Amino acid sequence: MKKYIKYSLYVLAFNAFFGCSSDDPKEDPVSIDPKPAVDPTIKLSLKADYTVERYKAVEVNPEVVIENGSGLTPQYKWTLKVTDKAGATKDSVIGDAKILHFIAPLANNYTVDFTVTVDKVVKQASTKVTVSETGKTYNSKALTLLDYLPSPHYGMDNYEFATKAEVLERVREELMEESMIPLGTFGGSISVGFDHTVINTYGKRDFTIRMNSSSTVKFTPVSVYVAYDANKNGLADDNEWYEIAGSEYRKSSTVKNYEVTYHRPNPDKVPVAGALDWQFDKEYLKWNDNKSANGFITKTARGEYNNYYPQWMGDSYTVKGTKVSLPVKDVSDGSGKAFNVGTFEWGYGGIKDPSIDISWAVDSNGNKVHLPGVDFVKVYVPTLIEIGASDLLTNFFKEVEDLNFTTGK
Numbered sequence: 001m002k003k004y005i006k007y008s009l010y011v012l013a014f015n016a017f018f019g020c021s022s023d024d025p026k027e028d029p030v031s032i033d034p035k036p037a038v039d040p041t042i043k044l045s046l047k048a049d050y051t052v053e054r055y056k057a058v059e060v061n062p063e064v065v066i067e068n069g070s071g072l073t074p075q076y077k078w079t080l081k082v083t084d085k086a087g088a089t090k091d092s093v094i095g096d097a098k099i100l101h102f103i104a105p106l107a108n109n110y111t112v113d114f115t116v117t118v119d120k121v122v123k124q125a126s127t128k129v130t131v132s133e134t135g136k137t138y139n140s141k142a143l144t145l146l147d148y149l150p151s152p153h154y155g156m157d158n159y160e161f162a163t164k165a166e167v168l169e170r171v172r173e174e175l176m177e178e179s180m181i182p183l184g185t186f187g188g189s190i191s192v193g194f195d196h197t198v199i200n201t202y203g204k205r206d207f208t209i210r211m212n213s214s215s216t217v218k219f220t221p222v223s224v225y226v227a228y229d230a231n232k233n234g235l236a237d238d239n240e241w242y243e244i245a246g247s248e249y250r251k252s253s254t255v256k257n258y259e260v261t262y263h264r265p266n267p268d269k270v271p272v273a274g275a276l277d278w279q280f281d282k283e284y285l286k287w288n289d290n291k292s293a294n295g296f297i298t299k300t301a302r303g304e305y306n307n308y309y310p311q312w313m314g315d316s317y318t319v320k321g322t323k324v325s326l327p328v329k330d331v332s333d334g335s336g337k338a339f340n341v342g343t344f345e346w347g348y349g350g351i352k353d354p355s356i357d358i359s360w361a362v363d364s365n366g367n368k369v370h371l372p373g374v375d376f377v378k379v380y381v382p383t384l385i386e387i388g389a390s391d392l393l394t395n396f397f398k399e400v401e402d403l404n405f406t407t408g409k
């Protein structure tokens with residue numbers, strides 16, 4: 001009985017709100033206006049000023065209170081007054097989220113305007129950001145080596161080192177000299193750091209990746225991860241990395257969370273030659289993946305005297321990443337001596353336009369993340385493809401550079 005009374009009260013309350021019975025046949029449902037009769041109101045409060053160093057982010061977090069705005073989505077816009085060469089001042093959009101992470105390359109006093117729009121109601125507030133000089137000199141390129149973990153490839157023979165420390169020392173020098181750093185096949189990677197935060201410039205691409213394609217293939221793509229040093233400890237922590245979702249990321253042929261384990265070849269093994277003259281050992285280097293597939297990397301005539309396996313690694317090691325499908329076609333009547341290799345449109349290194357917009361970053365579930373900038377970049381090979389006599393499809397890392405870098409003071 002008690003339950004029944006409670007239920008009746010709910011129905012009464014419901015009816016009172018809409019002013020009619022839900023089963024009243026005379027009522028036309030179209031005439032019910034879901035919009036409140038009163039216009040929404042917006043209350044803004046924004047701190048008057050902020051201070052921060054050059055190339056460091058400061059969080060500008062306004063308090064926004066919206067009343068009578070239910071069902072309406074507020075639009076946010078942050079703008080900066082910029083003066084062009086002719087002396088004319090205009091507003092440049094720098095953000096469209098509620099919280100702004102402001103970063104500036106130059107020491108100056110900046111006026112930042114914030115606009116909130118709910119339906120037809122607009123409210124504005126302003127703040128000043130004072131950006132101070134640091135006395136430091138910055139480099140547009142990411143020259144700090146964080147890590148290097150290549151995958152097998154005939155080029156690995158150039159790294160005759162027993163320990164990782166020795167390899168890192170060599171690669172550190174190569175990074176400064178902008179020489180070719182081999183990444184090998186799937187999962188082979190290099191991670192580098194900037195001496196400043198590369199700003200995620202609104203509506204623009206932010207940094208570029210330069211690779212050294214091998215002579216046989218003009219473009220071979222590499223995938224990109226980025227990290228913003230959110231906790232300001234100067235390190236790229238595991239939970240700070242995000243993948244750049246390029247043009248292939250959402251395709252059904254793309255395999256997320258792909259893992260490959262490479263096994264050290266036995267140097268005393270007798271080579272198993274193939275039918276084609278370049279197939280020196282068809283069962284050279286064993287691999288298996290996390291999809292129950294396995295196989296061998298062929299040692300080609302080109303790499304006959306080379307050790308493909310990174311010599312400082314143990315008997316096996318596993319690499320992870322997103323595997324992308326790249327169209328590859330033998331155009332030498334099956335002799336494996338010439339191939340057409342496809343390429344990707346955007347969001348990768350080693351393609352025609354290898355510039356990256358930090359706004360393409362996604363989390364592990366594929367959801368977009370809003371990063372104010374990037375301190376670290378990781379580049380890795382997303383393919384496990386052999387192109388006959390030319391060996392494994394690979395690429396050689398050269399450098400990563402900030403595209404909107406400003407040196408002046």
Ligand SMILES: [Ca+2]
Pocket residue numbers: 199200201202203204205206357358359
């Ligand atoms: Ca951007």
Ligand SMILES: [Ca+2]
Pocket residue numbers: 228229230231232233234235236237240
């Ligand atoms: Ca960190």
